[in-house]
Amino acid sequence: xxxxxxxxxxxxHWRPLSRSRASAATQGAVGAETDEITDAAIEAKEISLxxxxxxxxxxxxxxxxxxxxxxxxxxxxxxxxxxxxCMNRMNDLIPSVRMTGELFLDDQNILDQSVDPVELRxxxxxxxxxxxxFPKSVYDNVAFGARINGYKGNYDELVQHALERAALWDxxxxxxxxxxxxxxxxQQQRLCIARALAVNPQVILMDEPCSALxxxxxxxxxxxxxxxxxxxxxxxxxHNMQQAAxxxxxxxxxxxxxxxxxxLVEYGLTEQIFTAPRDQRTEAYITGRFx
Amino acid sequence: xxxxxxxxxxxxxxxGARERxxxxxxxxxxxxxxxxxxALALLVLAVLAYDTISQGxxxxxLQFFTSYPSRFADQAGLRSSLIGSxxxxxxxxxxxxxxxxxxxxxxxxxxxxxxxxxxxxxxLANLAGVPSIIYGVLGLAVFVRFAGMGPSILAGSLxxxxxxxxxxxxxxxxxxxxxxxxxxxxxxALGATRWQAVRGQILPVALPGIVTGVILAIAxxxxxxxxxxxxxxxxxxxxxxxxxxxxxxTLPIQIYNWTTRPQEAFxxxxxxxxxxxxxxVLAFNLIATIVRNRFRRFR
Numbered sequence: 001x002x003x004x005x006x007x008x009x010x011x012x013h014w015r016p017l018s019r020s021r022a023s024a025a026t027q028g029a030v031g032a033e034t035d036e037i038t039d040a041a042i043e044a045k046e047i048s049l050x051x052x053x054x055x056x057x058x059x060x061x062x063x064x065x066x067x068x069x070x071x072x073x074x075x076x077x078x079x080x081x082x083x084x085x086c087m088n089r090m091n092d093l094i095p096s097v098r099m100t101g102e103l104f105l106d107d108q109n110i111l112d113q114s115v116d117p118v119e120l121r122x123x124x125x126x127x128x129x130x131x132x133x134f135p136k137s138v139y140d141n142v143a144f145g146a147r148i149n150g151y152k153g154n155y156d157e158l159v160q161h162a163l164e165r166a167a168l169w170d171x172x173x174x175x176x177x178x179x180x181x182x183x184x185x186x187q188q189q190r191l192c193i194a195r196a197l198a199v200n201p202q203v204i205l206m207d208e209p210c211s212a213l214x215x216x217x218x219x220x221x222x223x224x225x226x227x228x229x230x231x232x233x234x235x236x237x238x239h240n241m242q243q244a245a246x247x248x249x250x251x252x253x254x255x256x257x258x259x260x261x262x263x264l265v266e267y268g269l270t271e272q273i274f275t276a277p278r279d280q281r282t283e284a285y286i287t288g289r290f291x
Numbered sequence: 292x293x294x295x296x297x298x299x300x301x302x303x304x305x306x307g308a309r310e311r312x313x314x315x316x317x318x319x320x321x322x323x324x325x326x327x328x329x330a331l332a333l334l335v336l337a338v339l340a341y342d343t344i345s346q347g348x349x350x351x352x353l354q355f356f357t358s359y360p361s362r363f364a365d366q367a368g369l370r371s372s373l374i375g376s377x378x379x380x381x382x383x384x385x386x387x388x389x390x391x392x393x394x395x396x397x398x399x400x401x402x403x404x405x406x407x408x409x410x411x412x413x414x415l416a417n418l419a420g421v422p423s424i425i426y427g428v429l430g431l432a433v434f435v436r437f438a439g440m441g442p443s444i445l446a447g448s449l450x451x452x453x454x455x456x457x458x459x460x461x462x463x464x465x466x467x468x469x470x471x472x473x474x475x476x477x478x479x480a481l482g483a484t485r486w487q488a489v490r491g492q493i494l495p496v497a498l499p500g501i502v503t504g505v506i507l508a509i510a511x512x513x514x515x516x517x518x519x520x521x522x523x524x525x526x527x528x529x530x531x532x533x534x535x536x537x538x539x540x541t542l543p544i545q546i547y548n549w550t551t552r553p554q555e556a557f558x559x560x561x562x563x564x565x566x567x568x569x570x571x572v573l574a575f576n577l578i579a580t581i582v583r584n585r586f587r588r589f590r
Contacts, residue, residue: 088480095404122482132473134492144491145481192477199481 041066041203041233047086047101056082058261062252069225069234071248073241078254079262080237084205088124089117122149125196129208131188133180138172141180141191145199158198166194167224186217206236210243222247241286245274253282347562355563359529364556369564371528375539376513378532382448383512387456388505395463400489418457426454427521435522442523445535450518455508462504466497499586503579510575514568516543542568
């Protein structure tokens, strides 16, 4: 399959600020040269976030490699979903949220006031825990994002292409005009992925995308994630450690201590995290001693 | 060894057959109690309906619908009050619905969560509970007197629009709040602006609920009497309304008028008009139900 020939919607005023690329990985746990990320799609620097007066995540610094799958793992309440939602500023929708730190997407600090979260969210797509197709036809589900972003190309081609990339086309090509809600759970989640692809993002955030799906549907989504990583940067939050081990290139382990502030404990190549964790807490978590 | 184990079946620590049968008796009794309560309400309604229909059915003929009011009961009809009701309701809907739906969208989707919003919400809830006669006093002071509209269709519609505004806002708010948050988040995560998410996804889902609320509010306005009498719509109208500055009368006002007459024959007229009004209000409620069920099927 060729590269996606989805045109950039009308006004791509996504202008990287001229700002020097930040220095190499700063996280203490990640030291080995082989771990070094030279081509980062996203770089977080000391991200902290508060819900009102309660801090949820603290000082998270990590780089996310371009065109790879990065998994965020950790027990419930460790702030991994919150951190994921920093990357497309979905947290902005919660009135009491406050953030500090810097989050670079291709050299632009997306937490900067000058960045429009609406424009950011086209570039950084998201797939949610529970499949949430719109109560509209399969076709309109995929076309909606393109429409609101002023896409001027051929919609039939766009819809077909997005559905093909999401490995759903063969199953729905004869029912493009039936409700998206009539599909099975796994199909609905792939429809949501197709919907995200149709606006031509660079990064796709997935917040426990398989937690509501059966094992077979889960496997299809995991296969799809591997395929999509050729063209997109994927960040996936998962509770399922086997899933992280199967699909991701790199894994970040987060944990909240008694202060309930989620922090990054260890970040590295997935293989290293699962076979030779450097931190005792990581080892305890991946071997199932807590969490 | 010391683990707590559930009691074995048949253990005497569980309640015996006697208590069990008492529970079942209580359950059966409660069923009859609630059935009786529901039946009583229906019975009262049935008696009222029978009484009205038996009195008024005889007056329901074409002449009754096409005649103006008259001092002769057998020549009086609903023509001017039906036309007046139509004008007032149509104008009320045109004025109240856009404002109500707009307010609801603003409250649910755009408003910052601060003290100002709290004050507005509290006021809406209070206003929805204000007796309609108060709206009549307001309409009389502001529209009829201060704005110099007189007891016109315009003044009546504005008064009714104010009256149904709070409950329509609350119904629309409720409908918008029922939209699953995944739909809102899904749209926003694709790079939709707030308005694009509202227009493209949230409103279509909320629409049946909003329409239902609007129709129920119209039904309420259709039966409204006190506030319209207050603004001075208690007049004898023997012409077809053609301008919003016209004086007017409405169906419930006509009913009230007839019930105040001493002659027995006017009571029959009132009963017949009540039947007409009941059918109209029932029709609105039926439409509301149909709209709701119809849209639900497409989900």
